[in-house]
Amino acid sequence: MKIYGMDIKSVLIGGYEWAIEECELSGEGNEGCCNTERFVIQIQKGMREETVFATLIHEMIHAVFHTTGGDFGEDEEKIIKHLDMLLSKAIYDNFLKKKTRKDK
Ligand SMILES: [Zn+2]
Numbered sequence: 001m002k003i004y005g006m007d008i009k010s011v012l013i014g015g016y017e018w019a020i021e022e023c024e025l026s027g028e029g030n031e032g033c034c035n036t037e038r039f040v041i042q043i044q045k046g047m048r049e050e051t052v053f054a055t056l057i058h059e060m061i062h063a064v065f066h067t068t069g070g071d072f073g074e075d076e077e078k079i080i081k082h083l084d085m086l087l088s089k090a091i092y093d094n095f096l097k098k099k100t101r102k103d104k
Pocket residue numbers: 058062077080
């Protein structure tokens with residue numbers, strides 16, 4: 001998967017490698033899926049780059065919770081939705097965005 005000029009085929013989370021797949025996911029509003037049995041993160045094809053990145057971060061947090069044994073039950077999705085957009089934007093703004101202005 002290409003994102004912000006990076007070619008991402010997998011991510012490492014706690015020493016485990018999770019494959020990244022772009023695919024056609026069924027179901028409305030289904031932007032991503034974290035398959036904890038196959039260690040695969042699936043991302044819906046054809047979305048805007050910011051949404052792809054936010055979805056990747058979202059699914060990575062699911063993977064982190066799976067790895068650490070975090071059990072938040074039905075609240076897990078709610079918790080992650082509070083984190084994904086702003087966290088992905090913060091990661092982009094602080095580490096990925098090309099520094100163009102008076103940034104030092
Ligand atoms: Zn989710």
